[in-house]
Amino acid sequence: MRKRVIFFIIISLIILHATAMGEAIRYDPGLNWQVLESPHFSIYFSMTQNNEQLAQQIADIAEKTYHQVDAQLGSPNKKNHHFQKIAIIMEDFSDYALGFASSFPHRVIRLSLTTPTAKSFDMKFKSWLKMVITHEYTHIEHFDMTAGTVTTALRALFGQILTPNALQPIWSIEGLAVYNETKYTAGGRGIDTRYDMYLRMAALEDRFNTLDQISGYYLTSWPDGTVPYIYGQSLIHFIAQKYGEDKVVAISNIFCEYPYLGFNYAVKRATGLNLDALYQTWKDNLKEKYQLQAQKILSQKKLTISQQLTKYNYWVDFPCWLSTPASEGDKIAVRVSTPHSYPFIQIVDPLSPSLPLTVRSAKNLSQPLVKRVYGSGSFFNISADGSKIIYAKLDDYEQFYKFYDLYFFDLKTEKEIRLSEGLRARDPSWSPDPKNPQIVAVINQSGTNNLALINLHSSNLSINENQRTYKPITKEDMVYLTDFQDGTQLYQPSWSPDGKMIALSAWRQGYQDIYILNLHPDDNLSSNNPNSNNIGNSPLQPIFQDKSIDLSPCWSSDGKYLFFSSDRTGIYNIFAYSLLDKKLYQITNVLGGAFQPAISPDGTQLAFIEYHATGYELHLMEMSPNQWAEVEIEDARCIEPPIMTVAEQQFNTDPKNLNTPSNSDSNSNSKNSYPIHPYHPLTSFWPPTYWIPAAQLTENGLGMGFSTELKDVLGFYSLPLSITYGIINNSLSYNFDYYNYSRLPILNLYLSGNAVLSSPTPWWEEGKSGVNIYFPFKGYTASTTNSRPYSQIFSLGYQYEKFSTTTDTPSSLNTDPQKTTSLKLGYSYSDAEKYGFSISPEQGYSFSLTYEHADKALGGDYTFNKLIFDGRKFIPLPPLHQVLALRLVAGTSSSNISESDLNGEKFKLGGSYSADNLSNTEVNTFSLRGYKPATLEGNNLILTSLEYRFPLANIEHSLKLGPLSIFLERLSGTFFIDIGNAWESYSNSSSININTANKENEINSIWHDFKYSIGAELKADFNSKYDSPFTLRLGAAKALTDPKGYDIYITLGSSF
Structure with a gap:
């Protein structure tokens, strides 16, 4: 029992502490x-x-x-x-x-x-x-x-x-x-x-x-x-x-x-x-x-017969008909979300012989129409003339925000143009009048939605093949059609064919119903709600108000019927409401669920989304009004599910x-007036709320201590720290890493060291301290057809380091610690992209370039320069999730590093290490698989790797290891080639006369000394229940320039 308790303490502290070490949420410091x-x-x-x-x-x-x-x-x-x-x-x-x-x-x-x-x-x-x-x-x-x-x-x-x-x-x-x-x-x-x-x-x-x-x-x-x-x-x-x-x-x-x-x-x-x-x-x-x-459903009515057009086994939604020349027939545009790629808008041809479309057929047979439609909560719409698609993307905005903004895609030029910045607009819908290009969209603010009419003419928008700039939509371009301030939620507005009315789904105080907004108030419009007065100051009028969830309204081509999805039978089905005779009809009868109706331009076909156990898919059925089942309006307003759920029986x-009072907690004014004061970070920054035991093994022996983190509630200030004490030799190790996110740029101060307390100057026996300033930025690549998000960071730093010499040079006889003082510059960029089922980044590239200058004038004992570049490129191959990955690392430093005691500053090549993160001047050890660690050393480095990565199996099950279990996500394989060299260069200050012949010999020697290796790896991707993934690699490598150079290794992390 005691062993179990100890094991529980260790494992729980490790798991919970690791869970807490994720990236901090950073709020706008200007608020x-x-x-x-x-x-x-x-x-x-x-x-x-x-x-x-x-x-x-x-x-x-x-x-x-x-x-x-x-x-x-x-x-x-x-x-x-x-x-x-x-x-x-x-x-x-x-x-x-x-x-x-x-x-x-x-x-x-x-x-x-x-x-x-x-x-x-x-x-x-x-x-x-x-x-x-x-x-x-x-x-x-x-x-x-x-x-x-x-x-x-x-x-x-x-x-x-x-x-x-x-x-x-x-x-x-x-x-x-x-x-x-x-x-x-x-x-x-x-x-x-x-x-x-x-x-x-x-x-x-x-x-x-x-x-x-x-x-x-x-x-x-x-x-x-x-x-x-x-x-x-x-x-x-x-x-x-x-x-x-x-x-x-x-x-x-x-x-x-x-x-x-x-x-x-x-x-x-x-x-x-x-x-x-x-x-x-x-x-x-x-x-x-x-x-x-x-059985009860089947006994009441036959199931709807429809054609399944997609089989993505995930989420297809928002079908929208696209009119094409009569010879081609009408097609259906849908939004596809799948863990195999970015979300995209896809054109589906109902007459295609390759239906249903799958991930593989969509990738190989037809390219996505619009790529990277991020954000699953907004639909898209096609203009009345069929030439443009308008949609919303969930975009980064001003570094601290993620808002929906509107985009155009021109089907003729195949260009994407952004229409807004920070507008918080989703669910755009075109006016049916091609001569009056207006849209309505839902605007979100402080948890309340409102409907806005946007005149696209007033934004002076035009799209041509060479366009790269645009004039964003402004408040002057918008007219608000509603003025809610009570948490109302609006979804999927849909224009009537004559442009006089807009139907939408709205949630208000517990009810999700279909409403109609009459843009011409003089026209008479009634509903089946006995209390059909306007809602507050809003002209919205409900068709029904009941406990059923009514979604996705869609007009028939003649404007006589309003189609929508509803759970009023206990299962989501498609219904049609006649605006002329005020009758309600059930159109589909499915076991799963039917959503998002879309009527073909000629009114003969109904496209909709049907749910299967593997996800939401696009279906198509013939419109047969003579088979519609009329539903009594009164029954529809109070109908119960055929079999109540456990929760509905219990509650x-x-x-x-x-x-009732117990459930009226929504948006009424507060009866209390609680005190308010400005935010003071120090009140939550101190004292610390937890600590965990820490152990550290150094050359001075084993140290035991503690680790904790000081952090304010909003995460503007963070100070992880650890202190360990070595009992055997009375030594102390410490590490402090302070971050200030309260303003930009981000400030980082750090201090770490090891000391023997009996020394006359214990606190700086060995260690480093310094300051870094980070300038982060997020944006999107400049492409009108395939823009990808990217991140970049520019950094400035100063570092003071104290260390003991370890070489056998005469200078090492001096037992006094040596010190370096340096300035650092760094830049990193990445637009690499991976998806749920990816085994690696699949496209894009990332790179870093860092420079360090140490100088005696800054107070150190050495002067040197150091520069390193680390770049990775990922090329997707036609088979799903297969990738060609390339890496190039190039580094150089002053030749006097090799002549001094700065062994730790040399580049070392050999062994099998992980490189999940881009390298900087602090990294001196690099992989050359198949060779022993530090086979090559020097002040210059070139390393290149080429990998062919391919998936083997998606496992998605746990491996039980005694009392523990870890979740194995997938297995993949890699074939690789590594080529690299690390070498010393002649010192420019040397008294040796370096002639041209010597330089040529040096160059020839460098190329001759390059090492080559080939090999293969089996990679297993694991995860914890709190979504903290990690990778384990089992590899075998052969050193081509060494007949005895074989290596079999197991290591954590990716090669790059």
């Missing part, structure tokens, strides 16, 4: 940050964005949630002392919805004000803020739990890094949080029709994911990283229903008391079943439930209950 203080929370918000009133509302929601969840998960054993309140950071810096919770170094909830789109999950919640705070605060409470002597004592000893329940499988962690979404908000994903659809099709097609696949965020194949949410919420609901809600909490209580006995122990002790048996019972239960549901989700 005026304020802090609102409620009894249990500190709400961080930007006064620059005028979010004070919203911060008060969030504090009210958070305080109520605190008492709800604390009553559920809290216990006397769990109460741990904290120096600070729970932080909630209000983020309106991205148009991508996000909720995130972290328990260390601070207890923080990152709260996105942007609401997720309806394609992420159903909008069955009264308030997005209430739902996401409930979800994330459940994580905080869950991770804060300890029980019994061991974990409670360890928490008191190590601080907030000791979070036993964070070691649970991710399906359990996320499942509990989603369970509470529904329990405390009468909404959430526990009653989500879309999540229910995912499980139904997995059951009916017998394609359940395995337990190891749902235990982390690491799954790449469908349904990707959402799988622990989908499966977890259902498993937790199943446990609560079958064994009682107290067993859900009991599992966490048992696990956090005995984490070293494993999660299976906790599940079995709480439910009487081991984990595998529980999972199988749950699957059997779902199969029975969904088979009964399928009362009738819409009328959404208006």
Whole structure:
């Protein structure tokens, strides 16, 4: 038992500390940050964005949630002392919805004000803020739990890094949080029709994911990283229903008391079943439930017959008809998201003999129309004359923001032109009048959407073959058609054929319905809502207002019908509403789900997206109005699913209950007025909230100590530090690495060293200190057809280093430490691109160029120069994910390095090392596979590598190693050639007369001394449940210039 406890302590600290070492979230330092203080929370918000009133509302929601969840998960054993309140950071810096919770170094909830789109999950919640705070605060409470002597004592000893329940499988962690979404908000994903659809099709097609696949965020194949949410919420609901809600909490209580006995122990002790048996019972239960549901559907109506046009096994959406010459027939444009490539817009020909399109056929037979359409939450639209496509991309904006902006793609010139910067516009839709090029688009701000009319003429936009510049859309080009300020969400506006009306899907206070905006108010327009008054000051009028989720409105070509997708039968299907006789018809009848209808220009065909167990695919069916099933309007407004989900049986989700006091937490004004003060980083920077044991092995022996990190809540200041003490020789090792992100450029100060404390001057026996200044920048490559994101960093630095000489030269008899003082310059750039199933970057390039100048005039003992270049180029090959990778490293330094004691500054070539990061002047050791380490040394270096990389298998399963398991994502192979040399050059200051012949001999010698090797590697890509990937390589290399030069090696990381 003692061994298990010790093993648990070591492994949990390593895993949790590694999880915390990801890249810091950096906020705009120019914002005026304020802090609102409620009894249990500190709400961080930007006064620059005028979010004070919203911060008060969030504090009210958070305080109520605190008492709800604390009553559920809290216990006397769990109460741990904290120096600070729970932080909630209000983020309106991205148009991508996000909720995130972290328990260390601070207890923080990152709260996105942007609401997720309806394609992420159903909008069955009264308030997005209430739902996401409930979800994330459940994580905080869950991770804060300890029980019994061991974990409670360890928490008191190590601080907030000791979070036993964070070691649970991710399906359990996320499942509990989603369970509470529904329990405390009468909404959430526990009653989500879309999540229910995912499980139904997995059951009916017998394609359940395995337990190891749902235990982390690491799954790449469908349904990707959402799988622990989908499966977890259902498993937790199943446990609560079958064994009682107290067993859900009991599992966490048992696990956090005995984490070293494993999660299976906790599940079995709480439910009487081991984990595998529980999972199988749950699957059997779902199969029975969904088979009964399928039988009921089939008994009522035949399934819709349609042609499947794609088989990407991921996500195809937003079908849009493209009119072409009559001889070619109409085609369908769709957006394709797949882990095999960047997201793109693809043209699908319904008459093509190569249907359905797959990843391989799309790559080999037809190129994407528009490449890199980043951001999955916005659709695209085609102009009335069929010459242009307009769409939105989720782009980096001013370094700290990620907003949707509008783009044109001209089908004649095949050029892409950007229309806006920082507009936060998505879902653009063309006016049907080709002579009046206007669009409507949804504008996002502070979590509320509004509809804007944009006149493209006023932006003086024109597209020609040579165009590279544009005039961005400005406020003068826009007219707002709505003025919501209450969290309303708008989706997919669609113009009527006559241009007089716009239909859209809107979410308001728990209801997702179809609305119509009449651009000509004098025209009479009525709806089936008995209270069809305008909404506030908005001219939007609802067609229905019920608990059904109604999405993606689309007009018939004659404007008489409005098609849309709805879950009003318990399964998403396509419906049509007649505006003339106010009748509702069901068009499709599917087992999965039917979404996003698109009517062909001649009105004879319906394109739509159908869900299968492997993802969303494009389908096509004939329009047969005589087969439409009329649905009674009154029934449609109150219809129940054929078989209620577990969550709906457990929780009362009738819409009328959404208006009760317990669920009215959305956008009403706060009744409290909590105090506000400016943000002071020091209050959260000190004291540290955790520490972990640290060990360091040096030439002075083994040192033991601690490691921690000081960091403020907003991440403007960071100081990782470690200190170890060597007992045998009374030595001390230390490392401090301070970063200041509070303004640009980024400032870095560092100090590290080793010292024998008995020395007269202990603190600078050996070590280095310095300062770096970084100028980061992100942008997009200048291409009108294939623009890629890139990042670049320019850096300036100063370094002072003290070291002991180790050579046998006479100068080494001086035992005094030597020192170098140098200035450094650096530049790095990368636009390399890789995808979910990539085994390597697949295209683009990256490089770094760094220079170091050491000078006695700066206070050092040496003067020298050092320059190094490291470049990588990745070329995609026609077979999927096969890559030709090239690397060139060239370095040179002053020849006096070789004549001094600066052995550590020489380039060393040989061995098998990893080079995941670009090299700089601090890196002196380079791989030359097949040769022993440091086979070649010198002040000059040339190294080139050519690799052919190819995939072998996508595994996506865990390997069990005793009590541990690691997730093996994929296997790949590599054939490589390495060529390199490191050599000494003659000193220009030498008294030897170097004539031309000697120089020629030197050059000949350099070329003659180049070493060559060939070999092969097997690469395994692993991942942890918190998505912390790592690579293991097994290689064999042959040194071609050495008959005995063979090497077999295993190493972590990529070759480059």
